[in-house]
Amino acid sequence: MALAAPDITTRAASAEPGRIFRITSTLRQVVSTPLGTIGCALVALIVLTALFAPWIAPYSPTAISVKERLADPSWSHLLGTDQLGRDLFSRVILGTRTAMTVALVSLAVALAAALPLGLIAGYGPRWLDAGLILVFDSLSSLPMIMFALATVVLLGAGLSTVILVIVIYSVPSYARLIRTQTLSIKARDFIKAEQAMNAGLGRILFVHLLPNVIGPLLILACLDLSTIITLEAGLSFLGLGVKPQIPSWGNILSDGFAVIRTTPLPVIAGGLPLILATIGFTFFGEALRDALDPKLARESRP
Amino acid sequence: MTLKNPVISADHLTVSVPEGPHYFFQPTYKLDILIDVSIAVRPGEIVSIVGESGSGKTTFGRALIGLMRPSGGQISLDGVALPDFSKGSFRKVRREAALLFQDPASSFNPRQRIGAMIAEPRRIAGQGGMRRNDLQDLAATAGLGSSLLSRFPHALSGGQARRAAVARALSVVPRLIIADEPTAGLDVSVQGGVLNLFLDIRDRHDTAFLLITHNLAVARHVSDRIVIMYLGRVLESGPTAEIFRAPRHPYTRALLDSEPVPDPKRRRAEPPVIGEVPSLMNRPSGCEFHQRCRIARDRCRIEAPAETPFADGHTVRCHFPLDTPAGVCAMAAG
Numbered sequence: 001m002a003l004a005a006p007d008i009t010t011r012a013a014s015a016e017p018g019r020i021f022r023i024t025s026t027l028r029q030v031v032s033t034p035l036g037t038i039g040c041a042l043v044a045l046i047v048l049t050a051l052f053a054p055w056i057a058p059y060s061p062t063a064i065s066v067k068e069r070l071a072d073p074s075w076s077h078l079l080g081t082d083q084l085g086r087d088l089f090s091r092v093i094l095g096t097r098t099a100m101t102v103a104l105v106s107l108a109v110a111l112a113a114a115l116p117l118g119l120i121a122g123y124g125p126r127w128l129d130a131g132l133i134l135v136f137d138s139l140s141s142l143p144m145i146m147f148a149l150a151t152v153v154l155l156g157a158g159l160s161t162v163i164l165v166i167v168i169y170s171v172p173s174y175a176r177l178i179r180t181q182t183l184s185i186k187a188r189d190f191i192k193a194e195q196a197m198n199a200g201l202g203r204i205l206f207v208h209l210l211p212n213v214i215g216p217l218l219i220l221a222c223l224d225l226s227t228i229i230t231l232e233a234g235l236s237f238l239g240l241g242v243k244p245q246i247p248s249w250g251n252i253l254s255d256g257f258a259v260i261r262t263t264p265l266p267v268i269a270g271g272l273p274l275i276l277a278t279i280g281f282t283f284f285g286e287a288l289r290d291a292l293d294p295k296l297a298r299e300s301r302p
Numbered sequence: 303m304t305l306k307n308p309v310i311s312a313d314h315l316t317v318s319v320p321e322g323p324h325y326f327f328q329p330t331y332k333l334d335i336l337i338d339v340s341i342a343v344r345p346g347e348i349v350s351i352v353g354e355s356g357s358g359k360t361t362f363g364r365a366l367i368g369l370m371r372p373s374g375g376q377i378s379l380d381g382v383a384l385p386d387f388s389k390g391s392f393r394k395v396r397r398e399a400a401l402l403f404q405d406p407a408s409s410f411n412p413r414q415r416i417g418a419m420i421a422e423p424r425r426i427a428g429q430g431g432m433r434r435n436d437l438q439d440l441a442a443t444a445g446l447g448s449s450l451l452s453r454f455p456h457a458l459s460g461g462q463a464r465r466a467a468v469a470r471a472l473s474v475v476p477r478l479i480i481a482d483e484p485t486a487g488l489d490v491s492v493q494g495g496v497l498n499l500f501l502d503i504r505d506r507h508d509t510a511f512l513l514i515t516h517n518l519a520v521a522r523h524v525s526d527r528i529v530i531m532y533l534g535r536v537l538e539s540g541p542t543a544e545i546f547r548a549p550r551h552p553y554t555r556a557l558l559d560s561e562p563v564p565d566p567k568r569r570r571a572e573p574p575v576i577g578e579v580p581s582l583m584n585r586p587s588g589c590e591f592h593q594r595c596r597i598a599r600d601r602c603r604i605e606a607p608a609e610t611p612f613a614d615g616h617t618v619r620c621h622f623p624l625d626t627p628a629g630v631c632a633m634a635a636g
Contacts, residue, residue, distance in 0.1 A: 193409040196367050197423050198396040211413045 029291035036287030042280025046273075049093060050100035057090035061247040070263060079269045082255050088269045091247040096273060098248040102159065102232040103225050106166040111221060114171045118178025119205050119213070123186055129179070136172035144169060144231075145238075152240045162241045166228055177220060181213040215292055223285035226278040233274050249274045307381040309478045309510045310366060310399065311342035316374035317358075317365050317534075321583070333582055335361045336534045338375070341512075343478060346504055348511040350521035350542075352557070353531035354579055359514045360404065362531070363480045366512075367399050368392030397427070399478040400471035404486055406463040410455035416466050417441075417451030423474045432473070444469035445499060461492040468499060479503070480512045485520050497524050518561050522546060527615070530554050533582065533590045536609075540616030548625050550618040552595050589621065597622055597632040 030036040049056065058078075065085035073080045079088035121132040148165045155161045185191060186209065194204050229249075235241035236250025237257075244251055249270045256266025321333035336358045343349045351359040364370045366377065368387065377384045379398065384391040400423075403409035410419050420440060421432040432440070438448040446465040450458060458466060464484065471479055481500070485493040501524060503509050515521055521528050522542060529539040530553065538551040549555045556575040576594045580586055586593050592602040599622070607621045622632035 189403050189405060189408040190411045192369055193401070193403060196369060196396055196401045197426055198393055199422075199426050203426065208411050212411070 026288070026291050030284070030287040033287050033290070035283045036291075039280050039283025039285075039287055042276055043284045046096055046100065046277050046280060049096045053094045053097040057087075057093040059087035059090045061086060061091040061094040062245050063087070070259065072263075073265070080263070080265050082252070082266050083259050088252070088266060091252055092249070092269050092273055094247040095249045095252060095270070096277075098159075098242060098246060099229045099232060099273075099277065102162055102166070102242075103228045106163045106170070106228060107221055107225065109163065110167045110170045110174055111217070113167065114174035114178060115210070115214075115217075117171070118175040119182055119209060121175065122179040122182025123205060123209065132175070133179075136176055139168060140172040142169075148235055148240050157240060157243060159242050159246070162232055162235055165235065166231055169231070170224065170228070174217060174220065177217060178213055181216060182209055185209055185212050219285060219289040219292060222288055223282060225285070226281040229277050229281070230274065233270075306344050306346075308342035308344050308378070309380065310395065311340075311378045311381075312362070312366060312375065313340050313378065314375040315339045315362070315365060315372055315377065317361055317370055318373045319370075332373075334534060334585070335370075335582065336365065336372075339531070339534070339536055340375075341529055341536070341539070343510045343512050345477065345510050346508040347527065348500070348504060348513060348525045349527045349529060350513040350515055350525035351529045351531055352515060352518060352521050354516060356533070356579055356582065357531040358534035359516075359531050360482055361534070363401065363482055363512060363514050366480060367396050367401055369401075398476060399480060400474075400476040402464075402467050402471060402479060402481040402484060404482040406467035407455050407458060407460070409467060410463070412455055414454075415451065416446075416453055416455060416458065419455075420451070420466065420470045420473055423470060427474050429474070440473055441466075441469050444472060445495065460487050461489070461495070464488065464492075464496055465499070468496075468503075472503065475507050476509060478510045478512065480514070482514045483516070484513060485515065485517060493520070500524060518557060530557065533580065533585065535590060536617075536619065537591065538616075538618045538620075540612070541614055544614055544616050550612065550616065550623040550625060550629075551591075551620050552597055552622075552624065553591050555624060556596075589619075597629070599632060 027040075031040050063086060065081070068077070068081050068085040069083050071077050071081040071085070077087050077089065079092065081087055082091070117132060121129045147169070151165050152161055155164070191204060191208060194208055199208075232241055233248065233250035233253065236248045237254045238250075239254065241250055242248045244254075252266060252270030253274075256264075256268075256270055260267055315336055316334065316338060317336040318332040318334045321331055339358070339362055341349065341351070341362070351362060353359045361370055365372050368389070368391075372387050377387075377395065379395055384395070410416065417437055421437055425431055437451060441448055441451055444465045446462065446469050450462055450466070455463065455466075479500075484496055484500070488496065497520065500511055500513075504511060511524075513521065513525060525542050527540065528542050528545045530537045530545075530551065532553055538545065538549065538554045540550075545554060546558065549558055553575070560575065576596070580590070580593065588604045589595070589598070589602040589607050592598040595602065601621055605621070607619050609617050609619050610623060611617050612623075620629075622629045
C-alpha cells in the first residue's frame with residue numbers, strides 16, 4: 001500500500017480502524033511501549049509455561065510423599081513441598097495450565113454466547129432488545145459469590161462448574177458491549193446501503209457488523225483475562241472451584257494458608273504467579289487498546 | 303415523447319414519523335416529513351428533485367426503497383402497485399433500484415476493500431463473484447482506476463468514492479438510480495465528470511435517474527423533468543425547459559432568482575424569499591409557503607391550494623400561479 005504514497009495518505013491509512021487484521025504491526029506497537037513490553041513478556045511466559053507444563057514440571061503435581069512433607073527448598077524440590085509432600089514447583093507450573101484453561105475456555109464460551117446475543121439485541125426488534133437487556137441486567141445483579149455457591153451446591157465443585165459460573169458472570173457485560181457497538185454501527189450509512197442492496201440478514205450481521213464490532217470486544221476480553229484468572233483462583237481458594245488435588249493457584253494458596261504459621265512459602269508460590277498473570281494481561285490489554293485506538297495512537301506517537 | 307410505463311412511481315406518498323416523548327400513555331404526535339408526493343420516473347428519464355434542506359427530498363429517495371417506511375400512498379413498480387410496505391415488497395424495488403448516498407465514502411464498510419464491495423451486489427443477487435477483468439472493466443466504466451480497487455474506502459478522495467459508489471450500483475445494472483446530492487462536496491470539474499457519467503449510463507442502459515439536489519444548475523444541466531419540493535410537498539413539477547422558461551410557482555421563481563449570476567453589474571433589488579424555512583413541527587396554515595411569499599393573500603393563509611395542471615405535465619400548487627391572469631393580478635397588487 002505504501003509504495004510511493006505521500007506521507008499524509010499513509011498516516012491516514014494507518015490511523016483508520018480497518019487494520020485490526022494487520023496483527024504484526026499491531027503487536028509491534030504493543031511492544032513499543034514499556035508497559036506493553038512487560039505485559040507481552042509476562043503473557044508469553046505464562047502461555048509458554050501453560051503449553052509445556054508437563055515437560056517443565058519435574059514431578060507429578062499429585063504425587064504424595066509423606067516422608068517429605070513441608071520440605072524446604074532444595075535442588076530436588078525448587079520451592080519445597082506442601083503438607084502432603086507434593087512438589088510445589090510442579091504444582092505451580094501445572095497450576096498455570098489450569099488457570100489458562102479455565103480462562104481461555106470460559107472466555108471463548110462467553111464470547112461465543114455473547115456475540116449472537118449482542119448482535120440480536122442491537123440489530124433486532126425493540127421488544128427483543130428490551131427482553132435481552134432485562135436478562136443481562138438480572139444476571140449481572142446476582143452477587144458473584146452467592147451465585148457460585150448455589151451453582152456448586154447444585155452441580156458439585158469442578159472445572160466445568162467454575163467455567164459455567166465465569167461464563168454466566170461475564171456474558172452480560174460482553175453482550176452489552178456488542179449491543180451498544182451494533183446500535184451505533186447499524187445507524188451508519190454503509191449498513192443502510194447494504195439494506196438498500198437487498199443484503200440478507202446473515203450478510204449484514206456477520207460480514208458487515210461483526211468485523212466492526214469485534215475490535216473493542218477483543219480488548220475488553222484481553223483485559224478480562226486477568227479478572228477471570230483471579231476469579232478461578234478465588235473460587236478454588238474458597239473450595240468452590242476445581243477439586244483440591246488438581247493443581248491450581250487457588251488450591252495452592254488454600255493449602256498454604258493452613259500452614260502459613262510454619263512456612264510462608266506455599267502462599268508465596270501460589271500468590272506470585274497470580275499477581276504476575278494479572279499484571280501481565282492487564283498491561284498487555286491496555287497496550288493493545290492504545291495500539292488499536294487510532295486517536296490515542298496518533299497522539300502518543302510522532 | 304413516447305410514454306413508457308414508469309419504472310417507479312409514487313402516488314400520494316406520505317411519510318410521517320412519531321415524534322415527542324415515548325412515555326407510556328403519553329400521546330406521541332406524528333411529524334409529517336412527506337405529504338402527498340406523487341412522482342413518476344420513466345425508463346431513460348432523469349428527474350431532479352430540487353428543494354432546500356428539510357424539504358423532504360432525501361426522505362423521498364429513501365422511502366422509495368423502503369429505508370424509511372411510508373405511512374400512506376402507493377408505490378408502483380413498472381405500473382404494478384406494491385401490495386403493502388412490507389420488507390418483501392421493498393425487496394422487489396431494491397432489486398431494480400440502486401441508491402447513491404450523499405456521502406459515498408460512508409456508504410462503504412470501512413473494513414473492506416473497494417473491489418470486494420463493488421462486486422457485492424452481484425453476490426447478493428446470486429450471480430456469483432466477479433473475475434478480476436470484469437471488475438476492472440466495471441470500474442473503468444465508472445471512471446475508477448483499477449489500482450483503487452485494492453484500497454480501503456478512507457483512502458479514496460471524494461470524487462473517487464463517488465465513482466466507486468456508481469460502480470457498485472452498476473455491477474447489477476439497475477433500472478433506476480436514486481442519487482442523493484451526487485455533486486455535493488466535489489470540485490466543479492469533477493461534478494461535470496460525474497454528471498456526464500450519469501448521462502452516459504442513461505444512454506447505454508436506458509437507466510432512469512432520480513437526482514436529489516439543491517443545485518439548480520445541476521438539475522438544469524442533466525434532467526428532463528424537475529420537481530420542486532418544499533416542506534415535504536411538491537410545489538411545482540414539469541419539464542426542465544418549461545420550469546426554467548416560465549416558472550409558475552412564486553417559490554420556484556424565487557429559487558431561480560436566487561441562483562448567482564456571474565455579472566457584477568447586476569444587483570438584486572430585494573431578496574427573493576423572505577425569512578427562513580418554517581419548522582416541520584409547526585406547519586403554516588393554508589399554503590405552507592405563504593409566510594415567505596411575496597404575493598400571498600388572505601386566501602393563501604386559510605386555504606391550502608390544490609395541484610393545478612398545465613400543459614405538458616406541468617403542475618403547480620398555488621392559488622395565483624405566475625403567468626396566469628390570477629397570478630398577474632396578485633403580482634400587480636403585491
